[in-house]
Amino acid sequence: MEEQVGIAWHRLISRFAARRFPEAAVLLQDISRDAALLFRALGGDHGVMVQAGAQSSHGARRSLLERLAGSGFKADLAWLDRQALRLPPLVDVFPDRQLNRDLYFWLAALCAADPRPDQPWLARNQAAVLAVSGDFPGLAARYGRLVAAEIARRPPISRMAPDEARQEQAIRDALQKPGSVAELPAARRPPHPVLLWLRPELPAAGKPRFGARPEPASQAASALQSDKKRRMAEHAEMPERKGGLLLFRPESIFSWTEYAKVEHETQENEDQDLARAADDLDIIAVAQDSKSVAKKLRMSLDLSPAEGDGSPLEGNGMLPEWDYRSHTLKPDQCRVNTILLADALPCALPAHLKRDQQRLRRQFAALQPLRQRLKAQPEGSEIDIDPYIRHLAHRSGAEGGFYLDQRKRDRDLACLLLADLSLSTEAWVGDGRRVIDVIRDSLFLFSEALSVSRDRFALYGFSSKQRSDVRFHTLKAFNEPYGDAVRGRINAVSPGYYTRMGAAIRRAAQILERQKARERLLLLLTDGKPNDADHYEGRYGIEDTRKALIAARQQGLRPFCVTVDQEAHEYLPHIFGKDNFIIIRKSSELPARLPLLYALLTR
Amino acid sequence: MTVTSIARAVRVPSLIPRYTPTGDEIEVFELAHQNRLPVLIKGPTGCGKTRFVEHMAARLGLALYTVSCHDDLSASDLVGRHLIDASGTYWSDGPLTQAVRHGGICYLDEVVEARKDTTVVLHALSDDRRILPIDRTGEQLEAPPGFMLVVSYNPGYQHLLKGLKPSTRQRFVSLAFGFPEAGLEGEIVAGEAGVDQATAKRLVTLANALRSTADHDLEEAPGTRLIVDAAKLIAAGCDPRVACRAAIVECLSDDPEITRALMVVVLAIFGD
Structure with a gap:
């Protein structure tokens, strides 16, 4: 009972704190094909797919309600990496369904344009907004409406500390007049996340390791749960500790910081909600142990691609392999055993x-190759002598049908x-x-x-x-x-x-x-x-x-x-x-x- | 019979069809004509290959015999055949023979579609012999200086198995056509359809956006012809979004999911 009240309270307060509009929600899966085509049309790379991105921690000050609810640490932002265009799995931040939809397309366009990816966050986003709205008047008009809605959504300046207020004002100016703000004023906390812009760059992730050969069974396809959301992952060593954790999961995922939480969630909900547990983690560490257990949650992890050792293999008849990151066809990479x-x-x-x-x-049997010579055709490449002679001899009958046609189906x-x-x-x-x-x-x-x-x-x-x-x-x-x-x-x-x-x-x-x-x-x-x-x-x-x-x-x-x-x-x-x-x-x-x-x- | 229906002999028109060059193709074509060399034009659908040939024929004052090749087109469709009427058999020239007899440009559109036996006929005409042997009548026609063979094909969607053989390809002076650069294409669209420069520019932006999705979402990139068609509808008072849907989007795909996504791109440019 106590627990149920707790859950109900959590749901209620979370809903108030989140200021979301579930009735106007737009799901990524409903628009992902459209967004992907728009992304490619605006010059995006054909090789990347559209996928749901993980939420990003923003570190900005949260509202009182959010603090009460223990939510609002993370925001759904968009970004582009080598693998995929990452868009929020669901957008329900604006009261109008059309605006939520437009936000998806806007973000896809922004990722495709992004002319200055090397610039700092503020300058980069303003440049991208200018690039998109310059070439695409239809998107520029939507951007105007999105900016109005975004500013209405942002926490009011009047209640902010002076340094944060200055920072917020600069962001609003940059939203309304892109290109006008050169630098972000310093403040104690990072600004409230800007949903219309690309995600700020993250620090580089851990280096993946290879060596131990994983059991083949870890590819088991009998996933009980599956979701398409990407989760940030990094490679980590399997902790040397026996215990309840090993019951947990195959791809064996945890880091020391998130260790307790994972264990807790799984025990409480058994198999039910692995997906939510994974969502709560900032970064999922993937340990390379050689044991494999039946996979319970089938999910895609944003592992940064491993470098591999890449050294050529000895022997004859080795096959090359293409490395898209260096644009080279590396010789002798694969050994094929017949x-x-x-x-x-x-x-x-x-x-x-x-x-x-x-x-x-x-x-x-009808497809057997054969050569057909069609006689007495109304048209054809040669004259069919027989019917013609018959025609001349009898001076009778219908015209036509004096030709031979070759239909060769070799x-x-x-x-x-x-x-x-x-x-x-x-x-x-x-x-x-x-x-x-x-x-x-x-x-x-x-x-x-x-x-x-x-x-x-x-x-x-x-x-x-x-x-x-x-x-x-x-x-x-x-x-x-x-x-x-x-x-x-x-x-x-x-x-x-x-x-x-x-x-x-x-x-x-x-x-x-x-x-x-x-x-x-x-x-x-x-x-x-x-x-x-x-x-x-x-x-x-x-x-x-x-x-x-x-x-x-x-x-x-x-x-x-x-x-x-x-x-x-x-x-x-x-x-x-x-x-x-x-x-x-x-x-x-x-x-x-x-x-x-x-x-x-x-x- | 069908011989006349597949060929369209255009007598020298009084008006030269409008054509905006994108490079030095006009000079190359004229020099090829002077030197009696056959020309091969390759390029995607709707980039102006046929218009270019019509323009050049008018410019050089030559008759034009256009044959649209299809996969049942045989050598005798080009050369000619015996026909029968009340008085007996008689020989009827095909479009290629007509062009060789009377002089003029014989233009074989989408030549790779034609049956294999047509290449044999073309070989003797396209090297320095310039002869057309007709084995059925025992004639051997020598092409006059006014005769020119022009073929075109689309490297994009041709059957992979049906590419031109190197031995054929190497007989021709080849011109590769692409889509004009954006500014020039805008002028072409504005000039052909009579829309204002701003609308033409938007249409070209749309075309280039759609072209970058080709191969992945579209079978083939939209050609200038589609854009001109849309512009004509707009010039006649049609709403740009309706015009783009009717003249561009629906022409590019039959898949409802793709057309819906293409309309998102249209709205990115013509939305509100």
Whole structure:
């Protein structure tokens, strides 16, 4: 009872203190695509995604109510880093819904323009406001309305100490007449956060370390909770202490300062509210222990990308990797180990696929390459002598139909199907089936279909354990016949490790390039983003994959991606290009759609 | 039959179509014509390739035979074929043969779309032999000095598998067209559509903003033609936002989520 009263009081006072307008709230997820396109339209980098940012502590004086409620330490601000454009997950600071929406677009535009990122906070933001409102009259008009609302929202000057009042006045002047304020007057406390401006720069984060090889299972996809909010994270050592904490969580996240709080929250709410617990932390420290526990909260952490060791690997046939930070293609970064599933037992097609198989065989028989010579056509490249002579002899009948037309359908095609076999494919998709089962069925049906249409094809799978062990499974090489041996190998694939997509694509491109065919199709079948257990994460992996695909296109190959990741539209257009991928809404439809898609692609 | 419908022979027009050069393309084209070299024009949709060829044909006083190539266009569509009427068979020249016989510019728009067998016909015409062999009639036509072969293609959305072969590409003098620089494009838009400079400038800002989303959100960047169309609607009294939606946004994508996001960009420029 006591506890419930406490909670009720906390909610009530928090609501009063926050001065928010939930009825006018706008969620990032509703406008993120629009904001992302606006960001790109105004010159923002195509490689960054729009993501919810963590709240930032501002250190400014709080109102009495906020102090009573114990809230108001943090504010939702926007910023741009190498990985993403970070926008507040929700905006409800203004009473008008339109204004809250406009704030999102304004912040996206500001991040895209930002002409003077090296300047101090005040000068930088004024320059950015001038740049945006100069070029975009529509945004300038909205900025005017936003400034009026922001000033109405800010704490009144009359109640401030003289030094803070001077500072606040300067900020208001800079908001109203951007470019007019050169310097921020000093005050004991930092100013109240300005929601219309970019976040002030933070001090640099801790340096990440690598070395210990994490257990592959830490990529477990069976997350109980998942949210898309980014949390500031830094790498830290796992504290040498046994206790309740280790029960807590996998990616094992805590720092000494926040240690007690994490433990407390989790115990109280059990699994319920890990997300809120994580929100309460300023910075989440990620310890690199080698134990992995089933992940309870699936979340993205803003780890600053690790440098890795980057030294070239010894040996022949090493593959390069693209480092977007230095814009260099580093040679000899990845070792690809080809694995032939030699001990797989030959098997027949699984019984549950028999019906699909028959349907596909019929459909694909129609795709067999053949040369057609159409007789007695109303138009064509040559005269069809027979009907013409008949016509002359009989002097009868209708005009027309004296031409021969050649319809040649020579499909000279080689297709390589590359399947993602990383551990994330072990996730369940419902009906007691896992992603890997879907991928396996797709491989089966795809092979059945292609063996009928007589196109040359090969099947490979990949996973990776850091750059020294990119595992490339040969399921069927181009020169192998499709039969029970190959079916046995498809049957034997099992998920494991991570997704170093760039290296796998480079290797597949090497194999496909050796095929002499007019059309060469590289079909990638995946369930998510590129990632690996080292610095191959986030934008690094995305940019490397993109480079690998650009190289493949230059070799005359045609890459196409089929994914079951519902958020793929955030990053796949950048990697594959707008029309070179499809997202399958229900993974279970993949087996049926893949062969049909293939028919469309190669038409 | 279809032979006449695919070609549009434009006799020398009395009026030279307006064209604003963005570089030295006019000089290069004239020199290529003097030296009897074929020309290849590459550039994105709506950047003025066809207008340029029409302008040059009028300027040089040449007839223009335009053929829009499609994936069923075969060599005999260009060269000609035997037709039949009451009196028997007779030969009918295709647009390319007509241009070679009578002189003039034969302009093959989107040449990569055409069937492979067309390149064979073009090869003999595009090197220094300048001949067109017609095996069906046994003729071998030699191109007169007034004949010029011009082809264009769009490197952006052409099928990756259907690029021009190097052996074809290297026979042509190539002109790469892009979108004009913002100030010049503003003048073009203002001149073509009759809108004021301020509106033209806003439209060009919009076009350039949308162009920077190409490949990621859009299949292809909006061309100057789209911008001119929107400007014409605005000049006729249409609300700029309505004009931009109808003439630009809806032409770029069919995906409702994308068009909604594109309208956010439109409002960033034309909002209130």
